[in-house]
Amino acid sequence: MWKLVLYDLFSYGILIYSVTLLASYIFIGVYSVGETRKYLRKSSFTDYNLLASSNYAPSVSILAPAYNEGANIIENVRSLLSIHYNHLELIVINDGSKDDSMVKLIDAYDLEVVDFLYHVHIPAKQVKAVYKSRNTVYKKLIVIDKVNGGKADALNTGINLASNQYLVCIDVDCILEQDALLKLVKPFMEETGKRVIATGGVVRIANSCIVQNGRLLDVNLPKEFLPRVQTLEYIRAFLLGRMAWSRLNGLLLISGAFGAFDREIVIKAGGYNPKTVGEDMELVVRMRRYMEEHDTPYKVAYIPDPLCWTEAPASYKILGRQRNRWTRGTIETLKIHRILFFNPRYGLLGMLSYPYWFFFEFLAPIIEFIGMAGFIFFALVGTVNWGFFFALLGFVLTFGWLYSIFAILMEVVTYNQYKKKGELARLIVTAMMEPFLFHPFVIWSAIRGNIDLLRKKNSWGEMTRQGFNVQPVAAVEKIALASRLRDGFYAYLPIAAGWLLMLLLLRTADFIYNGVIHQYPNQPAYIFLLSVLNELVFFLKINGVFLITYILLFLAGKRLADIVIISLSIIVTLVSIALMQYFSISFVPLGADLYGYSMNDIRQTVGASGGINAGVIIAIITVILGLLAIYKWISPRIRGAAKWVNLAAVVIAFTWIITGIFTADKFSIRDEYAGNLGKNKLDYFIAASFNHFFPQSAEAFDPAVTTGNGFDYVDEARYPFLHRDSTADVLSPFFNRDTATPDIVILVVEGLGRAFSGDNAYLGSFTPYLDSLGEHSLYWRNFLSNGGRTFAVLPSLLGSLPFGSNGFSELGDKMPAHLSLMSLLKSNGYHTAFYYGGDAGFDNMALFLQKQRVDRIYDIKSFPPDYPRLPENNDFSWGYSDKELFRHMLSKREQQLGGQPSLQVILTVATHDPFLVNEQDHYLAEFEIHLDRLKFSEKQKAEHRKYSHQYAAILYADDAIRGFINNYRSKPGFKHTIFLITGDHRLPEIPMSTKIDRYHVPLIIYSPLLKRTAKFESISSHVDIAPTLLAYLQHSYHFRVPLSVSWVGSGIDTAHHFRNLHATALKQTKTNLVDFIMGDYHLNEETLFKMNKNMDEEPDADPVMKARLKEAFAKFRQKNEQVTQGKPILSDSMYRAWYPK
Known part of the structure; x- marks a missing residue:
């Protein structure tokens, strides 16, 4: 504190x-x-000519001390002697110069030693001689040669020898305007x-x-x-x-x-x-x-x-x-x-x-x-x-x-x-x-x-x-422009070669660091070569820009060009280090998602990650000193080689710019971690930023193309997403019909991914309680979140809404009028509440919920003072732990009991970076025990221990859910409650194996009302939850729901075998909408993957299928953009009819 x-x-x-x-x-x-x-x-x-020739002008003595001014002294004294002023004497004081100042003065002005009587008003060093000119043209000139005593002592000597009323003190290296003295003495007369x-x-x-x-x-x-x-x-x-x-x-x-x-x-x-x-x-x-x-x-x-x-x-x-x-x-x-x-x-x-x-x-x-x-x-x-x-x-x-x-x-x-x-x-x-x-x-x-x-x-x-x-x-020799350009080019080459050397060393260090601290990718030699290739591509891109900048500055001066380019190279390198550090923490390169967050959100996220630590500062200092050392000692030694290497680099760079014939991004890598590790982080950030601020025009496609969900649109031109509701009631066959309207609890677990939860989790399951709960539930193995970050979960899960530009909630007050699971349940008599251990203002969640007419929002500001918060990192804590959140939720729920059915939405936070939980040591020990339960080899244990805090936080969250469900069992209304448990996205701080991995989450529907359990291999996503629940409630409890809806999803699929009936867009970050799935295929940017029943995927070269997904994805993006630009989702009359009063 x-x-x-x-x-x-x-x-x-x-x-x-x-x-x-x-x-x-x-x-x-x-x-x-x-x-x-x-x-x-x-x-x-003012007429200064009159003042110059006036006998009434004040008398002036000019004092000009000189020390080692041989380079300018003759011209400067000549300038002072050329001043037109009646009552003037010029006293030059040579303060023991070590150069040839006195010799030049004696020769130029024909000086001789004279006797000169003066009164010593101010103590000063010894005067060796006083000189005057034999030439009457220089009769105003007096030169004093004295022992060195500094400027002040020299001026005091001049003051002693001066005979006039006013003193003008001037550095001898100065050139005066012709009327300078007149303007300077004028105030004395006024x-x-x-x-x-x-x-x-x-x-x-x-x-x-x-x-x-x-x-x-x-x-x-x-x-x-x-x-x-x-x-x-x-x-x-x-x-x-x-x-x-x-x-x-x-x-x-x-x-x-x-x-x-x-x-x-x-x-x-x-x-x-x-x-x-x-x-x-x-x-x-x-x-x-x-x-x-x-x-x-x-x-x-x-x-x-x-x-x-x-x-x-x-x-x-x-x-x-x-x-x-x-x-x-x-x-x-x-x-x-x-x-x-x-x-x-x-x-x-x-x-x-x-x-x-x-x-x-x-x-x-x-x-x-x-x-x-x-x-x-x-x-x-x-x-x-x-x-x-x-x-x-x-x-x-x-x-x-x-x-x-x-x-x-x-x-x-x-x-x-x-x-x-x-x-x-x-x-x-x-x-x-x-x-x-x-x-x-x-x-x-x-x-x-x-x-x-x-x-x-x-x-x-x-x-x-x-x-x-x-x-x-006219006498100044003009150097030919072509010659200057050539000189600038050759002067730049050693700098560029030195910088390239640093970039390659930094890239190698980054690869080794991530390999040691985290893990080396499969085929490490191939990924390393690819990372070096990407580094060279980045260098080629920026080398051309730096070269042009350097040559233009070189025309003004080599020193300026050197300073600017070296400074720019240091800045670019430091930014690269910062982006590498970001990746080493999050395992995803920073892109345009930076621009999708408010300063408050960024402040919270950076604070949670620990800020800039001592290691980063040491790395920054080392890189700066290393670059300066390379530029000073190594670059000059490679001048000859640099000439030809950089000449080739420049040619390649301009060829690349003109033709675009080469880019390392054309190499498809299925492994998400390996692909991101191989990228040049700054190149990726710049490209993403450029695309964010200068988006490409929408692709042309056949108007007959659909988004792939088979919706019957009401008026697609006016309302891009409004269609007749055709969602099937797939849940009723699994539930006993109750006499009371069921309570619904939706538990969204921060970062919960299938990679480490459930059977066949490829990292091993670290959620033993959820696994056991899944055996008594409806369990979807291949469920997907619609966002790679938390920003998408509430709009997708509660509203089955499109994304907007930076996430639906980020539209703020410009969110189009819409309906959701929460608002429609409230219209059907439900009490609604949202519980979060952090600040509900993050990702604009509070504003989104308020637009659903939520009854209560309980977040960090509502917890009693005796509730312990999550441990601080960098003097920052996200808020309250999952156990405290569940305790708080149950206490508030008891206060609300009154026979009214409820929808309770809970979002946890403990499994968020920095993965510090209460009872940290206990869960780290539990992590070690769990490794033995999973019967891991020593090699597997060593790999998992690199992420011990992440796994300990997951075990903590699982234990917290165990306590929550067990405590809920003893509460009134438990037997009428339906629980939905899912993750907002798969946490990225443990390396991901595929592009789809970040979205792969479990869905568990648990309830005492279930009459049978089941596990499903079919693919569905968060946008399918709201339509499915409403269809179930309409069919089983006669809920009033609109005939036309704006859901993006078409409902959960309950097929036991692997299949995908949906066409679904997935938004990786707030600004990065690059993923689309349809059938068994996943389109990530320009790469097509085919998925299997374990949600593993391999690159696929089917051009027909790729074209189909691109057209359907383009159609969705067009509709999404229309909503962003202000097109309505619903008609006003429909919104007024169904929005809760």
């Missing part, structure tokens, strides 16, 4: 934090829009009521832009992914974020890349702090703090114009160093000025700006990292609510995408820097990829920044620059 409480606190804490953070983003974004519009209107009337102490502007990414002679000639969106995603990040941060804080006068940060400061206030505040790597933020906070403490009105202004262009890190290594440093700088600033935290003395600075940075800038990456780690932890302990997890993940991702698109649109309607063809689309695609390829790395870099700070690591780290493209556009 503590895990659930802890998980709830954790998950809702993350949710509340996320909502608060995103709400603040919305406010900031909206607030920025208004401020940006105001600025654009105001600046439209404000009169408040003193402007600092201004900043938008910084943009210059990667892939064309720069010549220090000027930006052409703006291009970066071609590489990392600079491009940083472009998007900068647009969000500068255009949306800082404009709002400027409007509030709450800015804590002026970018170190380009900002202007009041020199007097900078000196009074103490200059830059060399003991922090976040000197730019720390200075702004200290200047603001100084103004607040001296009660001086002030403002920190911000300009949305793109003023400065800088080179962004193009590698993860350099990016990691940058974000590490930013994190450490933020923490150091917050620590130094912690007195501000919610301190009203500092006004907005203390009450809003500082807390925002603490909670949403400093804590955000930590909380996000804790959230990721927390969900992994709770997945390991099995308490993750996956519905909540994916809902939260989807919410955050969707918000992030929308916010980025909003920022992009703001850029388009304001400055529209990226207006070349395709650039806007590439920005949007980048936004889609950012949460997966960029954001996690930034989070990890921030975490490493926290760790480094704790380790007292205070270095900047080497920030290597690539340098700007100094060639004009």
Whole structure:
């Protein structure tokens, strides 16, 4: 229980934090829009040419610290010197560079050492020399060469040497717009009521832009992914974020890349702090703090114009160093000025700006990292609510995408820097990829920044620059498209070969795992080869898609193509693992049935199965590391072989796509478990999903074709299933007529299959009591459920109804008006009730029963508190055990006694995955004893022990039924009661031998009213029960029943020999209607099987019979679809006449 409480606190804490953070983003974004519009209107009337030539413009000193900037320094200094401004000096501070920065500066600008007197206002490292140019063209330039002390120390040196009123601090690797300085100093001249102490502007990414002679000639969106995603990040941060804080006068940060400061206030505040790597933020906070403490009105202004262009890190290594440093700088600033935290003395600075940075800038990456780690932890302990997890993940991702698109649109309607063809689309695609390829790395870099700070690591780290493209556009060599495509193709081949190797290893491991944990199929070598073949088919299918994607991305950059395809291959592989895990638990591959369940149903099912266990997590981590290792060390070594192998694979793939000449599905396998084991689970899931969302058009067939049941339809065009009732009364010959109307108890046992119940059960019978009861009953050996899951049992058994699209009950309020055994018995005076140990809302059972006018529904919510529940797995329990369910039912029945006949429908739950029952140890011991009773060999015992919990649960259910029947014998009315016992479907968690096996269940009709017993070999199904019971009651007790009915079934067959008079559709899952039986034949998808008297089956190649079944099945599907689309089952008048009032 503590895990659930802890998980709830954790998950809702993350949710509340996320909502608060995103709400603040919305406010900031909206607030920025208004401020940006105001600025654009105001600046439209400004003539910057007048300001540039004015003698009244403020004097400015540009400070440009440089450390190892040799790649760009000449162009950047030239850019700064080209600024047209009257009162300007440019001070370049070489902070002990280890490269050739000083040599280049001396040569390019003809520098010489000069004597320079200055006052040391702020302590700084030793100045080795001060240089000025001999060339008067560069008279504004001053170069300082000093001992390395870091950026802050270099700037303090520049402040000491500066002679002008305002300081403009700029990274030397930046390129300025021609009017950048004019726009930056303008706020200093405008404000009169408040003193402007600092201004900043938008910084943009210059990667892939064309720069010549220090000027930006052409703006291009970066071609590489990392600079491009940083472009998007900068647009969000500068255009949306800082404009709002400027409007509030709450800015804590002026970018170190380009900002202007009041020199007097900078000196009074103490200059830059060399003991922090976040000197730019720390200075702004200290200047603001100084103004607040001296009660001086002030403002920190911000300009949305793109003023400065800088080179962004193009590698993860350099990016990691940058974000590490930013994190450490933020923490150091917050620590130094912690007195501000919610301190009203500092006004907005203390009450809003500082807390925002603490909670949403400093804590955000930590909380996000804790959230990721927390969900992994709770997945390991099995308490993750996956519905909540994916809902939260989807919410955050969707918000992030929308916010980025909003920022992009703001850029388009304001400055529209990226207006070349395709650039806007590439920005949007980048936004889609950012949460997966960029954001996690930034989070990890921030975490490493926290760790480094704790380790007292205070270095900047080497920030290597690539340098700007100094060639004009016309000089850029264009690589031939054909050559790039060829290079992309060859670059992809080693990745594909490495991934194929992992897929084959994973397939082999999956086959061995299922063989050891469960059982190897018959002909294991053949099935293994088939599974490998299916893996190759899947690889060929997806290889073509990956190749095209890779080559298209390769045109934008090899690194981007590698990252995307490797990430996709990892994701696809992990999804494959998840689907393999699903199969290893359920023995059926996951298909489109996923889409047929509500989130609540999925949550219950996943919770019951135990969630994601530690073994799965270890497998996932192993596969990820294995794939990365293959890509890093093995793929490059197989480049030569990969060239020809993958060339052949691509040719085969496209041949397969174009012609469809090959598919491993053409191999027919009678063994259900073996066939499913051999399938590629992801390929199956994708195909099933595609068919679900894009169903094939209905097959054409002769209008004269029928569904095979020989019904006399009333008006088939208007009412597809309405026909004249011709159900024979086959039960009266077996019953004594009673003076009282009989009570009917229908007991549906979860997962009860003939494979392990009754005589000739091929797994051995584990229901000794039901076997003995069957000797005193009417017993159908070859009975069928109409669904492979529980969803179909109530509509089929009680209503003989079609399936609809995802099960009749899933039609919800759109269920067409219909009659059923329950509603017609109620119209004939019966009291009706339904009993279930779990939640009756599962599979929409409660709603379906309410539409039958059921009198009472007793489910998990109705049990007294002293009733013990089933043991929990993953802190989840389906509800109450079968014994408690029967006890509850008998107590409620006694309260209802009053001479009124009753229909009681009971659905058990104990024999459902995870097969944990009360008295578990007792029934596991009973299982061992039962193995000896069955006289199994040691090999048979070993095979059965793999499913000991399943068999123990079956023995428990059988024992519970024994107690139920024995207790019922002592109750009034027992001698007037008819019991029907069947399974809802055969449980799939023990491997199935054939396709029909999942539907093969027993039917037992037991009653003191029986005058003789019998066993039947003929085939019938759940849809035949309601018509048969009503025919019996009409004939023996003069019940009123309609002359026309909409039953899908035609009644139970009581022939003692093997035969099948029915044509019946069977729905494997909610979305998978692929089975149809008619006569001795079973059609499963495109494969025809012939059944024998033991319900075993073999593939049959009879084309005539196959065509007949396909046409009859197509006719049924057409009718079923008509009902799904809204066609009525009954006329309104008939429904009103017979529906219980």
